[in-house]
Amino acid sequence: MAALVLAFExxxxxxxxxxxxxxxxRKDFDVVGIVLLAGITALGGGVARDVIIGATPPVAxxxxxxxxxxxxxxxxxxxxxxxxxxxxTAVLVFxxxxxxxxxxxxxxxxxxxxxxxxxxxxxxxxTGVGGGVLRDVLxxxxxxxxxxxxxxxxxxxxxxxxxxxxxxxxxLRGPWTAAGAAVLIFVFRLVAMARRWHAPTAxxxx
Amino acid sequence: MAALVLAFExxxxxxxxxxxxxxxxRKDFDVVGIVLLAGITALGGGVARDVIIGATPPVAxxxxxxxxxxxxxxxxxxxxxxxxxxxxTAVLVFxxxxxxxxxxxxxxxxxxxxxxxxxxxxxxxxTGVGGGVLRDVLxxxxxxxxxxxxxxxxxxxxxxxxxxxxxxxxxLRGPWTAAGAAVLIFVFRLVAMARRWHAPTAxxxx
Amino acid sequence: MAALVLAFExxxxxxxxxxxxxxxxRKDFDVVGIVLLAGITALGGGVARDVIIGATPPVAxxxxxxxxxxxxxxxxxxxxxxxxxxxxTAVLVFxxxxxxxxxxxxxxxxxxxxxxxxxxxxxxxxTGVGGGVLRDVLxxxxxxxxxxxxxxxxxxxxxxxxxxxxxxxxxLRGPWTAAGAAVLIFVFRLVAMARRWHAPTAxxxx
Numbered sequence: 167m168a169a170l171v172l173a174f175e176x177x178x179x180x181x182x183x184x185x186x187x188x189x190x191x192r193k194d195f196d197v198v199g200i201v202l203l204a205g206i207t208a209l210g211g212g213v214a215r216d217v218i219i220g221a222t223p224p225v226a227x228x229x230x231x232x233x234x235x236x237x238x239x240x241x242x243x244x245x246x247x248x249x250x251x252x253x254x255t256a257v258l259v260f261x262x263x264x265x266x267x268x269x270x271x272x273x274x275x276x277x278x279x280x281x282x283x284x285x286x287x288x289x290x291x292x293t294g295v296g297g298g299v300l301r302d303v304l305x306x307x308x309x310x311x312x313x314x315x316x317x318x319x320x321x322x323x324x325x326x327x328x329x330x331x332x333x334x335x336x337x338l339r340g341p342w343t344a345a346g347a348a349v350l351i352f353v354f355r356l357v358a359m360a361r362r363w364h365a366p367t368a369x370x371x372x
Numbered sequence: 373m374a375a376l377v378l379a380f381e382x383x384x385x386x387x388x389x390x391x392x393x394x395x396x397x398r399k400d401f402d403v404v405g406i407v408l409l410a411g412i413t414a415l416g417g418g419v420a421r422d423v424i425i426g427a428t429p430p431v432a433x434x435x436x437x438x439x440x441x442x443x444x445x446x447x448x449x450x451x452x453x454x455x456x457x458x459x460x461t462a463v464l465v466f467x468x469x470x471x472x473x474x475x476x477x478x479x480x481x482x483x484x485x486x487x488x489x490x491x492x493x494x495x496x497x498x499t500g501v502g503g504g505v506l507r508d509v510l511x512x513x514x515x516x517x518x519x520x521x522x523x524x525x526x527x528x529x530x531x532x533x534x535x536x537x538x539x540x541x542x543x544l545r546g547p548w549t550a551a552g553a554a555v556l557i558f559v560f561r562l563v564a565m566a567r568r569w570h571a572p573t574a575x576x577x578x
Numbered sequence: 579m580a581a582l583v584l585a586f587e588x589x590x591x592x593x594x595x596x597x598x599x600x601x602x603x604r605k606d607f608d609v610v611g612i613v614l615l616a617g618i619t620a621l622g623g624g625v626a627r628d629v630i631i632g633a634t635p636p637v638a639x640x641x642x643x644x645x646x647x648x649x650x651x652x653x654x655x656x657x658x659x660x661x662x663x664x665x666x667t668a669v670l671v672f673x674x675x676x677x678x679x680x681x682x683x684x685x686x687x688x689x690x691x692x693x694x695x696x697x698x699x700x701x702x703x704x705t706g707v708g709g710g711v712l713r714d715v716l717x718x719x720x721x722x723x724x725x726x727x728x729x730x731x732x733x734x735x736x737x738x739x740x741x742x743x744x745x746x747x748x749x750l751r752g753p754w755t756a757a758g759a760a761v762l763i764f765v766f767r768l769v770a771m772a773r774r775w776h777a778p779t780a781x782x783x784x
Contacts, residue, residue: 190724191779191780193720194726194779195720195724195725195726195779196724196725196726196728196776196777196778196779197777197778197779197780198723198724198731198732198733198777199721199723199724199725200780202723202724202732203724213630217423217428217629217630218419218423218428218429218430218433219428219429219433220426220428220429220632222629222630222631222632223630223631223632223691223692223693223697224630226697227630227631227693227697227700227701228693228694228697230694230696230697233696233697233700243780244780245780247780279429280429281429281433281434282434282436284436284439285429285432285433285434285436285439288433288439289433299510303509303510303715304711304715304721304724305720306512306718306720308399308511308512309405309510311404311405311408312396312401312402312404312405312408312409312510313401313402313405314400314401314402316402319404320404320408321404364402365402365403365404366402366403367397367400367401367402367403368397368403368406368449368450368451368453423629423634424625424629424634424635424636424639425634425635425639426632426634426635485635486635487635487639487640488640488642490642490645491635491638491639491640491642491645494639494645495639505716509715509716512718514605514717514718515611515716517610517611517614518602518607518608518610518611518614518615518716519607519608519611520606520607520608522608525610526610526614527610570608571608571609571610572608572609573603573606573607573608573609574603574609574612574655574656574657574659
């Protein structure tokens, strides 16, 4: 089970890193910027979570796999980016899987560090979406997370993180609860993309 | 007294959160972005302070009131933003109150964690202005804090934070010192707005 | 020796702070923004490193010299910026010296906090380049670090940080190893500027 989680988490890191590398290439960053943006996109959310809960040094700096994955993703993207752009849907599916896993593992870790369910769920969401926000800030884009023309991204993350936090605090802990919440986020996000669900914006007077 | 401080601090969080939500609406963020920017504006400075002094997890993640306030402010702003824009002056007055309280509580907390007066005052200022800087970075605006067309904002914060740090380190501690410095920042900021005081920019050759 | 390192580190802080203050003046920030950007550019990388390895409060908040140096640099730049712009080369040379020293001291400190060589080297690079990235984000510029029209900056930093991390982990520790790696970064960066070496960007189809 732990090996399965690790495998999925590394897949999520890879997907996030590819999205960072693609953005860097689109913005004409040099190869240093490509690796940098891949690494920050993939690891930024988890580093922020670990710094906030006091779990220093963050796991990204103690587990070599976390560290080499973004470099590998950047290298692959550097050479194969036209093919990857054609595989945009595949990248989005991986990204949704990474979102689900990161939100759940972030929430569970925050609960283990003594946070209440609501703040733990928020930190789970930070883990899942933080890297993408940093990617967009560094590339001088309005964060994709908040653009009204994007399909629901944070809403699935919040729903899944709250679910796992509430189940956990009612003693329904374990791999099945976690896996279920991760699948919930994953499927919710895929359906939102397929059906083009958007979050509302504030109304405006004519 | 502690209840009074908490009430003022929650009012400050509310005012900061409203300013974040208004910015998000102006930038056409969706509802997720509105809540996000409200929360980051209201809590970002305090989280940065707590992470820097090692007080993890930050108080924003352990006190539920800190957490729900920005959500409430975002909800109110979402529905009532045209009225709030007409109340711009009221928002600025609340914001000035929040600035005063955040700078003072940030400085005092940093002193309690063993920092010298000068760094403690700087962290007090970070507590007061940090959220607004994050708001402007995420909304891709030049930080209001440094724009030459804005009225003095950081200068009152620095003056008040230094005052409380120096009095504290000369054993003039207590609620009256803190309240006095907070009022100093509040009044200084209001006068700066009323009289349109600006900080100088560097001279330029013709 | 320790005094020599401190003197060089303060010189590096000064150079980084001048680069931040010049950017702020170019962007028409007011005097508050100039001091702020000088301080963040000079100290941001080290604060990020210390927060990540859990060395809180960061050294920038416990050593008064670290703190006053950016204020002094901002004051000098505020009044003398036309002369300093003419001395652009001198600033770049100081900046290269600061980069070398920051990368090496950042790597060594991270190793002392128990990180493996590769993550320690990355944190060394973060120490050296982090402040400049924060400067560019706050000034709404594409980070100089990743612009394809800039001469190699991160590559010398990575090379030197990896060198010192590997030598250190093979028990070749001491001031000479550190000084050698710092000189390596310094000279590599100067040669890259003189010869206009650039990092490659990803290829594009016609």
